Amino acid sequence: MQASIYVADDEPALLNAIVKRLSKGQHKVRAFKSGDELLAAVEQDIPDLVLVDMKMPGKTGIETLAALRAKSRDVVVILLTAYGTVEEAVEAMKLGAYDFIIKTVDLQLVEPVVNRALEHALRRQVADVAKDKADH
Amino acid sequence: MYKRIAGLFNNLPILHKLLLISTIPLVSLILASVLIYIKVQNISHDEERLNNTYLIQEATAQYMKLMVDMETGFRGYVLTEDARDFTPYQNALKNLREIEHNLEKRLSGDQQQKLKDAEVIVNRFVTEKEELVRDIQAGRKSLAIQYIKEGRGRVLMSDFRDWMAQLEKFEQQSASDEFAQMSLDRTSVLLAILGGGLFTFGLMIGALFLIARSIAIPLANLSKAVGASTGELCPVIPVLDRKDEIGGLTRVMREMSHQVREHLDHVVRSEASLRILNQELAASESRYRGLVDHAPIGIFMTKGMQLTFSNRHNQVLAGLDPDKPIDPVTLRARIHSEDLDRVTSDFSRAVAAGRQCEMIFRFVHADGGVLTILSRRVPISGFDSPAPIYVGFNIDITALHTLQLRLSRTEKLATLGQVAAGIAHELRNPLVGIGSTASLLLDDFEPSDPRRAEVDVILQETKRLDRIVNQIVDYAKPRGLALDRFVLSDLINDVIKVLSGQLEAKHIKIRASLSAVDDHLYADRDQIKQVLINVIDNAIDASPMDGSVIEITANELFHHEQPGITMRIRDAGKGIPPEVLPRIFEPFFTSGKRHGTGLGMAICKNIIESHHGDIHLTSEVGTGTTVSIWMPLSQDTQLVKG
Numbered sequence: 001m002q003a004s005i006y007v008a009d010d011e012p013a014l015l016n017a018i019v020k021r022l023s024k025g026q027h028k029v030r031a032f033k034s035g036d037e038l039l040a041a042v043e044q045d046i047p048d049l050v051l052v053d054m055k056m057p058g059k060t061g062i063e064t065l066a067a068l069r070a071k072s073r074d075v076v077v078i079l080l081t082a083y084g085t086v087e088e089a090v091e092a093m094k095l096g097a098y099d100f101i102i103k104t105v106d107l108q109l110v111e112p113v114v115n116r117a118l119e120h121a122l123r124r125q126v127a128d129v130a131k132d133k134a135d136h
Numbered sequence: 137m138y139k140r141i142a143g144l145f146n147n148l149p150i151l152h153k154l155l156l157i158s159t160i161p162l163v164s165l166i167l168a169s170v171l172i173y174i175k176v177q178n179i180s181h182d183e184e185r186l187n188n189t190y191l192i193q194e195a196t197a198q199y200m201k202l203m204v205d206m207e208t209g210f211r212g213y214v215l216t217e218d219a220r221d222f223t224p225y226q227n228a229l230k231n232l233r234e235i236e237h238n239l240e241k242r243l244s245g246d247q248q249q250k251l252k253d254a255e256v257i258v259n260r261f262v263t264e265k266e267e268l269v270r271d272i273q274a275g276r277k278s279l280a281i282q283y284i285k286e287g288r289g290r291v292l293m294s295d296f297r298d299w300m301a302q303l304e305k306f307e308q309q310s311a312s313d314e315f316a317q318m319s320l321d322r323t324s325v326l327l328a329i330l331g332g333g334l335f336t337f338g339l340m341i342g343a344l345f346l347i348a349r350s351i352a353i354p355l356a357n358l359s360k361a362v363g364a365s366t367g368e369l370c371p372v373i374p375v376l377d378r379k380d381e382i383g384g385l386t387r388v389m390r391e392m393s394h395q396v397r398e399h400l401d402h403v404v405r406s407e408a409s410l411r412i413l414n415q416e417l418a419a420s421e422s423r424y425r426g427l428v429d430h431a432p433i434g435i436f437m438t439k440g441m442q443l444t445f446s447n448r449h450n451q452v453l454a455g456l457d458p459d460k461p462i463d464p465v466t467l468r469a470r471i472h473s474e475d476l477d478r479v480t481s482d483f484s485r486a487v488a489a490g491r492q493c494e495m496i497f498r499f500v501h502a503d504g505g506v507l508t509i510l511s512r513r514v515p516i517s518g519f520d521s522p523a524p525i526y527v528g529f530n531i532d533i534t535a536l537h538t539l540q541l542r543l544s545r546t547e548k549l550a551t552l553g554q555v556a557a558g559i560a561h562e563l564r565n566p567l568v569g570i571g572s573t574a575s576l577l578l579d580d581f582e583p584s585d586p587r588r589a590e591v592d593v594i595l596q597e598t599k600r601l602d603r604i605v606n607q608i609v610d611y612a613k614p615r616g617l618a619l620d621r622f623v624l625s626d627l628i629n630d631v632i633k634v635l636s637g638q639l640e641a642k643h644i645k646i647r648a649s650l651s652a653v654d655d656h657l658y659a660d661r662d663q664i665k666q667v668l669i670n671v672i673d674n675a676i677d678a679s680p681m682d683g684s685v686i687e688i689t690a691n692e693l694f695h696h697e698q699p700g701i702t703m704r705i706r707d708a709g710k711g712i713p714p715e716v717l718p719r720i721f722e723p724f725f726t727s728g729k730r731h732g733t734g735l736g737m738a739i740c741k742n743i744i745e746s747h748h749g750d751i752h753l754t755s756e757v758g759t760g761t762t763v764s765i766w767m768p769l770s771q772d773t774q775l776v777k778g
Contacts, residue, residue: 011565011566011568011569012569013565013566013568013569013570013572013573014565014568014569014572016573017568017569017572017573017575017576018572020576021572021575021576021579024579082561082564082565103564103568104568104571104602105567105568105570105571105572105575105595105598105599105602106571106572106574106575106595106599107568107571107572107575108575
């Protein structure tokens with residue numbers, strides 16, 4: 001399935017790598033250099049999934065997550081975190097993030113986690129639709 | 137009456153009593169003497185009268201004889217008519233007159249009257265003779281012869297003799313009376329002597345009795361009262377109601393006894409309070425001694441430079457038997473040879489100046505153990521001593537000293553770690569950039585593309601760099617402990633599983649003997665696991681590929697008086713050279729391990745120390761290395777290490 005994914009990271013090389021890797025999976029991926037830029041784009045169009053780096057200039061990953069939650073309850077958020085700051089990511093999950101990805105050199109974990117999250121979102125949409133129908 | 141007299145007598149002063157008492161027999165003696173004198177006078181009077189009677193008798197006899205002489209003389213004259221023969225008559229007459237005169241004087245009234253009668257006879261006797269003499273001279277001798285023949289003179293003499301007999305009879309009676317009187321007087325003298333003596337004796341007895349009653353008996357009673365109360369140190373003295381010295385004495389003694397009793401009571405009270413004070417003092421001293429003896433610091437005293445006292449702990453600090461007496465020489469010998477001169481000179485300077493001093497030195501024990509001691513010596517005043525008295529305190533600061541060293545090392549490492557972590561963070565992002573890009577690139581190549589291997593090298597090296605960076609971050613990150621109780625043998629089994637691949641590859645066996653100990657540890661399981669993985673991984677690395685054995689043992693062991701477990705991981709590897717051994721725990725120190733970062737052992741040390749444990753290595757080249765890890769059984773305080 002093709003999903004709309006927004007990625008925010010202040011590190012261009014990493015951002016590029018993630019975008020390219022996810023684009024290969026036919027996802028529609030947009031890259032942002034900061035949380036603020038990502039939030040501005042969300043004003044126009046709400047994506048299916050958002051990948052946010054924890055540590056960025058301007059809004060941090062947590063702040064961006066909070067702002068996203070204020071706009072949409074449905075958008076799936078995955079946090080990107082460096083090795084050694086896992087505790088913060090776990091904390092973020094308590095605030096509504098779906099999962100976190102430790103940024104490893106080969107980014108091998110990105111695709112599986114994203115795919116699993118999308119499946120999860122889909123299942124939830126289907127359940128919601130079924131529920132809506134049942135309600136009507 | 138008697139009592140009144142006795143009372144009056146008792147009230148007299150003793151001197152007056154004695155004078156009075158001695159006067160009584162004296163007076164009676166004088167009286168007796170007077171009486172005897174009178175009696176003796178009577179006797180002498182009687183004697184005199186008796187004598188007089190004798191004299192009278194004698195005189196009358198003489199008188200009679202003279203009359204005879206006169207008669208005889210007259211007759212002779214008558215016969216011879218010679219005038220010379222008349223001289224005896226004349227002499228006798230003359231004597232007769234003298235005696236007559238004498239008798240007149242001696243005789244009393246009645247007798248004198250009788251004497252006159254005798255004189256009449258005598259005068260007739262004489263007158264007749266003288267008339268006859270004149271007749272003879274006138275030549276009428278016949279008359280005289282007639283006279284003689286008739287014996288007229290003899291008749292007169294006979295008359296006189298009758299008179300004399302009467303007088304004699306009277307005088308005899310008188311003498312007899314005198315004798316009777318004298319006898320009576322003698323008897324009365326004897327009676328006076330005897331009676332006076334007895335009376336005086338009685339009076340003296342009475343006087344002595346009075347003295348005894350008045351002086352001696354009260355004194356004896358007093359002494360009995362004082363002596364009788366053996367049980368009581370100070371008896372009650374009975375006061376005599378008298379005004380003399382004895383009464384005064386009893387009052388004084390009673391007052392004295394009262395005062396003595398009061399003083400005794402005071403002394404007893406003082407003794408009691410002294411006893412209490414002594415007890416308190418003893419208790420205080422015992423407390424003080426207990427305090428000093430059991431104080432966990434060394435306490436000692438010196439007189440000048442000379443050690444005079446050392447408490448138990450000070451002996452212990454010096455590594456000496458606290459139960460043995462202090463030996464200043466042995467104690468001094470325990471001071472580290474490098475410190476001894478400095479300690480001596482510093483202290484002697486302080487003693488000379490009379491000021492306190494503080495120094496740090498080391499005690500070396502017989503077993504080679506070294507204790508670092510902070511010693512403070514303070515002069516104390518209040519002692520009468522020519523040399524100043526110092527009280528000294530020795531505190532074992534070995535742990536503090538070690539901690540300080542460790543802390544400074546830790547601070548150094550922490551600073552290093554923070555710098556390294558900052559660099560690592562900065563490095564990570566570009567590393568991830570390189571790696572992820574290389575990874576993407578790798579995906580773009582066909583599997584047969586020869587450039588693929590080169591890109592793979594980029595990726596692998598990036599991964600290695602990433603691992604180093606991650607370890608630096610791991611080393612430097614704040615280490616909170618997630619404490620839990622777990623079984624050590626289970627953990628070791630987990631570690632063996634993790635490392636099973638490496639173990640099998642080198643045919644190495646692990647022999648763990650932990651059964652003897654209660655191997656429950658209270659620690660952060662993951663962190664201890666990390667340590668064990670690291671240490672055993674190193675052991676595997678050092679072991680030859682010949683199927684050697686890595687031995688793991690765990691024993692209960694007290695360390696710094698704290699219960700804990702010591703784990704020993706011993707390999708039979710090549711060993712570590714002695715010059716390298718001290719640097720093993722330094723960060724980034726590597727002994728040329730194939731994939732080492734030089735941080736493994738440093739991280740292990742961090743973890744163990746954050747558990748208040750201890751890790752050290754012993755190694756012998758060619759024989760193997762033993763890593764010893766001591767962990768306390770409990771974690772009283774959580775130390776968060778940066």
